[in-house]
Amino acid sequence: MNWFLSALTSGIGRKVIMSLTGLFLILFLVIHLAGNLQLLKEDGGVAFNEYSHFMAHNPLIQFVSKANFFFILLHAFVSYTLYIKNKNARPVGYKVSAGSANSSWSSRSMSLLGTLIFIFILLHLRGFWYEFKYGTEVTSTVVNGVEMHNAYQWVADAYANPLIATFYVISMLVLGFHLWHGFSSAFQSLGLNHVKYNGLIKLAGKFYAIAVPAAFAIIPVLLYLKSLS
Amino acid sequence: MNLTLHIWRQKNSTDKGGFKAYEVSNISPDMSFLEMIDVLNEELTHKGEDPVHFDHDCREGICGTCSMVINGRPHGPKQAITTCQLHMRSFNDGDDITIEPWRAKAFPVVKDLIVDRSAFDRIIQAGGYVSINTGGAPDANEIPIPKRIADEAMDAAACIGCGACVAACKNASAMLFTSAKISQLALLPQGNTERHSRVEKMIWQMEEEGFGACTNTGACEAECPKEISLVHIARVHREYMAAKVSSHNV
Numbered sequence A: 001m002n003w004f005l006s007a008l009t010s011g012i013g014r015k016v017i018m019s020l021t022g023l024f025l026i027l028f029l030v031i032h033l034a035g036n037l038q039l040l041k042e043d044g045g046v047a048f049n050e051y052s053h054f055m056a057h058n059p060l061i062q063f064v065s066k067a068n069f070f071f072i073l074l075h076a077f078v079s080y081t082l083y084i085k086n087k088n089a090r091p092v093g094y095k096v097s098a099g100s101a102n103s104s105w106s107s108r109s110m111s112l113l114g115t116l117i118f119i120f121i122l123l124h125l126r127g128f129w130y131e132f133k134y135g136t137e138v139t140s141t142v143v144n145g146v147e148m149h150n151a152y153q154w155v156a157d158a159y160a161n162p163l164i165a166t167f168y169v170i171s172m173l174v175l176g177f178h179l180w181h182g183f184s185s186a187f188q189s190l191g192l193n194h195v196k197y198n199g200l201i202k203l204a205g206k207f208y209a210i211a212v213p214a215a216f217a218i219i220p221v222l223l224y225l226k227s228l229s
Numbered sequence B: 001m002n003l004t005l006h007i008w009r010q011k012n013s014t015d016k017g018g019f020k021a022y023e024v025s026n027i028s029p030d031m032s033f034l035e036m037i038d039v040l041n042e043e044l045t046h047k048g049e050d051p052v053h054f055d056h057d058c059r060e061g062i063c064g065t066c067s068m069v070i071n072g073r074p075h076g077p078k079q080a081i082t083t084c085q086l087h088m089r090s091f092n093d094g095d096d097i098t099i100e101p102w103r104a105k106a107f108p109v110v111k112d113l114i115v116d117r118s119a120f121d122r123i124i125q126a127g128g129y130v131s132i133n134t135g136g137a138p139d140a141n142e143i144p145i146p147k148r149i150a151d152e153a154m155d156a157a158a159c160i161g162c163g164a165c166v167a168a169c170k171n172a173s174a175m176l177f178t179s180a181k182i183s184q185l186a187l188l189p190q191g192n193t194e195r196h197s198r199v200e201k202m203i204w205q206m207e208e209e210g211f212g213a214c215t216n217t218g219a220c221e222a223e224c225p226k227e228i229s230l231v232h233i234a235r236v237h238r239e240y241m242a243a244k245v246s247s248h249n250v
Ligand code: HEM
Pocket: A015, A016, A018, A019, A020, A021, A022, A023, A025, A026, A029, A075, A076, A077, A079, A080, A082, A110, A111, A112, A113, A114, A115, A117, A118, A121, A178, A179, A181, A182, A183, A185, A186, A187, A189, A190, B213, B214, B215, B216
């Protein structure tokens, strides 16, 4: 096999793909969160609608968004191939296994957590991205003389439904567990393990895994509470 | 102490195998785990039954052969020791103890608790050496090596190849073993000449043997009797990527 392909398809190569795509998604989530937080502004949705309109019409953002779709699929696909490889490596399991004695639950459950995130992403895209892009039900609004989707209203209506809001919050919990292990794991996969930086990477990982999903999750909760009043 | 043992019994590599329960009594807390099995085997032999087969040699924690998963943990409940260094005082009177062989596709069961670990030998054969084809041995201190580097290479070289890392890993990955064997040479000037082809060949052989990939759970490091660090796995990721982009092996 060609050296490049053999490197990429080896266990190490696949882990490098996992870590690079994972780190890209980690960066992406920060940008995504910055946008979502505009939903909390008390301006009747003007800021969020402008932001959504900008994102949907900026060619650079549209390109990055295509790359993002690709990286999510790549991350999920490679994780699936690793799952198969890893399952095949132990055809007969243990009767007694004491995994919690030597490793964290999240590190042993990355495939389960990732699959749940994948299902969330599909439903999330169906409910928002698809509706904005191809749907006909999203209402319009005029901001500063420009006609655009009333994305804010669509999101607010969605989270007025306690089932959708709860599903979103649970999905963020799942994401938090995925990143509890995933964040620092990505650095280890890239070979970045050094006494000077390990503490910082661990700390930043734990902080990110709690703060970012929590900030995402607070939005549907607040929008739901707002819908009650 | 009186104990109930649930031991994996398997006649040969093609037998399906299964667990069998045994009672042992009057076990001294000062006995090692292997001595406790010796007592059981003595009784089985007197009764004309087939004794429990298990690997052992040095019985002092240096050969790495005494492989068994005890209550779900390679080498039992204690940190940084092998099964032969485990004492019965780590258990309580009346305990149920489950004893299983290492489980990995690359480590097929030979009989009972004995597994074939020659996959490790083939990884070493693929490149875990330094080729010095001629001349006498160089002077010990001729090549200066910083103390920290020498220590780290020595830490990697402490690996006894027992396979607890594979047994503990949920993926049956051999990354900790292979990375220790690559690290101990990659860190030293003597290993530098062959470093690129070494890491490429050893990782290739590791994959060929059917071990899983690494998820960085850290189970291997936690169960390693010699406390080999994940630092070596990170190093091998760097060594491997560097070798792949810069070696002349197309
Ligand atoms: C936005 C969402 C996601 C983020 C931010 C993310 C991030 C990460 C990161 C940083 C890692 C660590 C990489 C490494 O160990 O080198 C990782 C690992 C992993 N991810 Fe994700 N991920 C996401 C979604 C997904 C999805 C959708 C799936 C699966 C369908 C998935 C499955 C996995 C698996 C199985 C691993 C462990 C791979 C292994 O070490 O064997 N992730 N993820």
